[in-house]
Amino acid sequence: xxxxxxxxxxxxxxxxxxxxxxxxxxxxxxxxxxxxxxxxxxxxxxxxxxxxxxxxxxxxxxxxxxxxxxxxxxxxxxxxxxxxxxxxxxxxxxxxxxxxxxxxxxxxxxxxxxxxxxxxxxxxxxxxxxxxxxxxxxxxxxxxxxxxxxxxxxxxxxxxxxxxxxxxxxxxxxxxxxxxxxxxxxxxxxxxxxxxxxxxxxxxxxxxxxxxxxxxxxxxxxxxxxxxxxxxxxxxxxxxxxxxxxxxxxxxxxxxxxxxxxxxxxxxxxxxxxxxxxxxxxxxxxxxxxxxxxxxxxxxxxxxxxxxxxxxxxxxxxxxxxxxxxxxxx
Ligand code: AQP
Numbered sequence: 001x002x003x004x005x006x007x008x009x010x011x012x013x014x015x016x017x018x019x020x021x022x023x024x025x026x027x028x029x030x031x032x033x034x035x036x037x038x039x040x041x042x043x044x045x046x047x048x049x050x051x052x053x054x055x056x057x058x059x060x061x062x063x064x065x066x067x068x069x070x071x072x073x074x075x076x077x078x079x080x081x082x083x084x085x086x087x088x089x090x091x092x093x094x095x096x097x098x099x100x101x102x103x104x105x106x107x108x109x110x111x112x113x114x115x116x117x118x119x120x121x122x123x124x125x126x127x128x129x130x131x132x133x134x135x136x137x138x139x140x141x142x143x144x145x146x147x148x149x150x151x152x153x154x155x156x157x158x159x160x161x162x163x164x165x166x167x168x169x170x171x172x173x174x175x176x177x178x179x180x181x182x183x184x185x186x187x188x189x190x191x192x193x194x195x196x197x198x199x200x201x202x203x204x205x206x207x208x209x210x211x212x213x214x215x216x217x218x219x220x221x222x223x224x225x226x227x228x229x230x231x232x233x234x235x236x237x238x239x240x241x242x243x244x245x246x247x248x249x250x251x252x253x254x255x256x257x258x259x260x261x262x263x264x265x266x267x268x269x270x271x272x273x274x275x276x277x278x279x280x281x282x283x284x285x286x287x288x289x290x291x292x293x294x295x296x297x298x299x300x301x302x303x304x305x306x307x308x309x310x311x312x313x314x315x316x317x318x319x320x321x322x323x324x325x326x327x328x329x330x
Contacts, residue, residue: 004029005142005176007042007084007133010061011052012198013205014068017187020246021148023072025181029146030079038080038140038310041065041303044090044132048125049115052199066299068207071289080313082306084136089314094128094135096325100164101131101157110153115199134158138165139314143174149185150195152178169324183245192221192239207289210279217274222267223260233267235260240270247277 162173189202226233235241259265
């Protein structure tokens with residue numbers, strides 16, 4: 001049976017890119033593979049980007065990310081769900097991987113280049129991020145990794161690290177593959193400037209109040225060719241058209257696509273129709289999140305139990321890796 005692993009950073013409020021690109025897939029695969037699906041709030045990754053990290057908020061954001069995933073349908077009774085820093089084997093395995101990963105490979109990672117150029121001084125941890133990510137996955141010998149398209153390059157590097165380790169120290173790790181969510185490979189940000197990202201501040205949060213979402217959608221850019229209400233537009237070149245495909249039912253999508261092409265509906269009405277779909281999808285999630293926030297002890301207990309379950313798998317794998325690399329056993 002496949003073993004699934006994925007992680008999400010507690011660097012800010014989870015957004016619809018995280019939700020459609022990754023979190024929904026966690027739930028789907030969790031239903032299919034039960035305790036062979038392992039999901040993690042990757043809090044050790046958070047401090048690698050000083051622009052998106054505040055030590056005073058890390059614990060609260062970790063809990064909030066756990067709440068968001070549970071509210072979105074992740075069932076900790078069925079899957080393994082925990083916070084990365086509670087399983088110390090992640091960093092130990094990452095250290096072993098640093099010695100077989102060429103720095104040049106890390107320097108060509110797109111996400112590293114994007115983030116490093118916004119910093120005055122680049123922490124080594126930012127460069128090492130994909131090495132820790134490889135350890136996160138391979139610590140559970142996972143072969144299936146549900147992620148958004150932006151992570152495919154990192155998963156490719158994980159495969160290379162597994163290959164190298166197996167070659168140098170003896171067969172041990174599978175070469176995992178990325179599983180991408182159909183139609184949600186790279187959700188654009190509400191500013192129309194590329195990928196939706198927590199650190200770019202161009203997000204629609206899944207736990208964000210609906211009136212705040214509307215305040216962001218109302219001024220959001222649409223097809224630039226549609227200067228006047230009477231100009232026909234191309235919904236395939238419009239952010240709102242993309243979002244309709246995620247949130248709206250088929251008749252609504254057909255109505256707004258046709259209405260846009262014939263100038264039959266204006267952009268504000270199109271956005272109002274989108275709000276109907278957003279409200280339908282997010283309201284139950286936000287209601288469940290409110291219940292979970294009211295019971296933080298329960299969420300902590302879930303993470304504690306998840307860390308226990310994760311360590312039961314991680315500890316023997318780490319032991320095997322130590323032996324293969326040749327450390328003295330006491
Ligand atoms: N815009 C997106 N479209 C589709 N999938 C996305 N993911 C993120 N943004 C989009 C997927 O969500 C999962 C968790 O992401 P993460 O928070 O761990 O890291 P990230 O990719 O770096 O997400 P952000 O929002 O862009 O965070 P920051 O700004 O902190 O870097 C991943 O599977 C990711 O592919």
